[in-house]
Amino acid sequence: MDWQALALSVKLSSVTLLFLLPIGILLGRWLAYRQFWGKSLLQTLLALPLVLPPTVLGYYLLVAFSPNQGLGLWLVNTFGTTLIFNFQGLVLASIIFNLPFAIHPMQRAFAAIPREIREAAACCGMRPSLVLWKIELPLAWPGIVSAMVICFAHTLGEFGIVLMVGGNIPAETQTIAIAIYDRVQSFDDHAAAVMSFSLLLFSMLTISFTYWLSARSERTHD
Amino acid sequence: MKLSLLKNRLALSYLLLILFTPILSAAEIPVIAAASNIKFALEDIATAFHQETGKSLRISYSSSGNITRQIQQGGPFELFLSANAQYVEQLHQQHKTLDQDKVFALGRLALLSPINSKVILDEQLTGLKQALQAGKLQRIAIANPKHAPFGIAAREVLQKQQLWDTILPHLILGENAAQATQFASSGAAQVGLVSYSLALAPALKNRVRYLLIPSSLHQPLQQTAVLLNNAGDTAKLFFHYLQQEKARGILSRHGYTLP
Secondary structure (H helix, E strand, C coil): CCHHHHHHHHHHHHHHHHHHHHHHHHHHHHHHHCCCCCHHHHHHHHHHHHCCCHHHHHHHHHHHHCCCCHHHHHHHHHHCCCCCCCHHHHHHHHHHHHHHHHHHHHHHHHHCCCHHHHHHHHHCCCCHHHHHHHHHHHHHHHHHHHHHHHHHHHHHHCCHHHHHHHCCCCCCCCCHHHHHHHHHHCCCHHHHHHHHHHHHHHHHHHHHHHHHHHHHHHHHHC | CHHHHHHHHHHHHHHHHHHHCCHHHHHHCCEEEEEHHHHHHHHHHHHHHHHHHCCCCEEEEECHHHHHHHHHCCCCCCEEEECCHHHHHHHHHCCCECCCCEEEEEECEEEEEECCCCCCCCCCCHHHHHHHHCCCCCCEEEECCCCCHHHHHHHHHHHHCCCHHHHHHHEEEECCHHHHHHHHHHCCCCEEEEEHHHHCCHHHCCCEEEEECCHHHCCCEEEEEEEECCCCHHHHHHHHHCCCHHHHHHHHHCCCECC
């Protein structure tokens, strides 16, 4: 087991969640309650990573953040670093790649809250932020938690885009998924087997947890 | 109000802290990019280097062409060990390198097959030809000649033996020399035309048969080291270490010819 790669993967997943949690809640809630011009276009864009080949996103990130031109050059001149071949770049890629996995379940969870409940709270004079905190979040939390769990596991398993944008650098961009690939190419079948089996177990746990969570919330809703 | 502002500040600084904390403080250890064929020799050299100097290295393996592309895109490498001189020359012209480069070893090709394969391995590749004609050869693995020097050399050998066109539909391309070797050693391909140094890997002992290909059949695979623009002291020290007696002995043991 490559503990360094595992630690890096866990860190990447955690940091990605830190960003996706507020983004998912705000955007998911907004999409669930509001009608506005361009909504379907926005939803299309947000769902795009579901079908987009990771290499396409990887290619565009490489082009956008290349230090030889445009945005990448500006970042290098301003901050001394750009967003490819380092951890920060992987965080950005993971956020983009996980957007639909974070937003969809949260949007569904917010949409499932009956309108009367929210209106009743507003009529009683509750501020919108208080409605979110006291009424909506307690009702939507199973959806939010399962979205986060899926995003965590999904980030742990990302491969193509991590290899393309990250470049297999130990302790920087060599995540557990890349480490497995690297060990296979080093003919180290034992290490590859141990790491693969651990990820298999973890993925099964993740999926059963989300199923358990959705079954549980269906029971409470009935 | 003030309290919530403070809370926000705290949350923000916490966020920035975890984002920019290098994991396990490895960020100070220089990263070397190396062609995958040199993997096992380099691990041994890096271990010897660590024992003598106490300094560590992080090594990222890929095909030389892929690494070249990453360096052009700003990859954070301090030293590049390429499997041929052309990629280094290209980087040199783009002002991505320091000083002079150094050919520190010559790579060799090997014909390799899983231990239980029936294909006859010979220098003229007649066994390969016969197996192809008899329909006994479905897959042959080489590194991708588009960006891997060992793939380019393998193509040259096959072309010289007038086998390239016949073999084309049977080729599977490894992303680099190591992946091509993995394909051939695992039995996914029946034969591979790969790096000799990888054929000698301890992990493949008793798993493969191999035959050294005469170096006259392809352009020399000049293993070239070059320091890149952001090279620090450790990388520079290792660049010199690579050319010294200890490292040369290790390279020779791993099947490289010394210049």
